[in-house]
Amino acid sequence: MSRDKIIIHDESYLWCNGCEQYKHVTCFAHKIDGPHGYNSRCKKCRKEYNDRHKEQIKVYQTQYDIDSKDSKKEYYYVRFEQKRFDYMQTSAYNKAVKLGVKVEFVNYREIFERDGLTCYLCEQYIDPNDISFDHVIPFSKGGNHTKSNIKICHLSCNKLKGSDILWEG
Numbered sequence: 001m002s003r004d005k006i007i008i009h010d011e012s013y014l015w016c017n018g019c020e021q022y023k024h025v026t027c028f029a030h031k032i033d034g035p036h037g038y039n040s041r042c043k044k045c046r047k048e049y050n051d052r053h054k055e056q057i058k059v060y061q062t063q064y065d066i067d068s069k070d071s072k073k074e075y076y077y078v079r080f081e082q083k084r085f086d087y088m089q090t091s092a093y094n095k096a097v098k099l100g101v102k103v104e105f106v107n108y109r110e111i112f113e114r115d116g117l118t119c120y121l122c123e124q125y126i127d128p129n130d131i132s133f134d135h136v137i138p139f140s141k142g143g144n145h146t147k148s149n150i151k152i153c154h155l156s157c158n159k160l161k162g163s164d165i166l167w168e169g
């Protein structure tokens with residue numbers, strides 16, 4: 001057994017790196033990747049440590065929030081994957097070619113990078129599951145399949161807009 005855990009009468013005692021003594025296991029909080037699944041400091045020492053380092057922890061957490069924003073964006077890429085973008089961009093491209101409007105190759109991931117997760121129609125945040133791409137000026141109104149004419153929006157907003165066009169049609 002390693003030196004940070006001892007067992008007396010079936011009871012576990014863990015070494016605390018803070019107060020440097022063995023303490024009963026119930027004095028420690030669980031931590032999945034900690035030694036034996038617990039924190040290396042007892043609850044009391046952790047509280048003291050946190051109180052002493054309040055400011056640093058606050059700074060660290062703020063920084064963490066900023067950093068994780070980017071990784072969140074990264075996560076969305078992986079989740080939607082090129083696959084879904086590819087599918088949408090190919091079917092729109094084919095439709096445009098069929099209708100004979102002006103066409104340029106548009107990479108939907110680039111649109112996503114440009115627009116982020118904000119719907120251009122309602123200007124609200126878009127849940128990644130609800131992403132859609134819309135031709136701002138529809139083909140029926142002389143719009144083209146070009147990067148500047150395509151924007152990211154909610155699937156629901158896109159459908160709503162689509163039905164308007166049908167009405168006018």
Ligand SMILES: [Zn+2]
Nearest residue numbers: 016019042045
């Ligand atoms: Zn302690």
Ligand SMILES: [Zn+2]
Nearest residue numbers: 119122154157
């Ligand atoms: Zn919207």
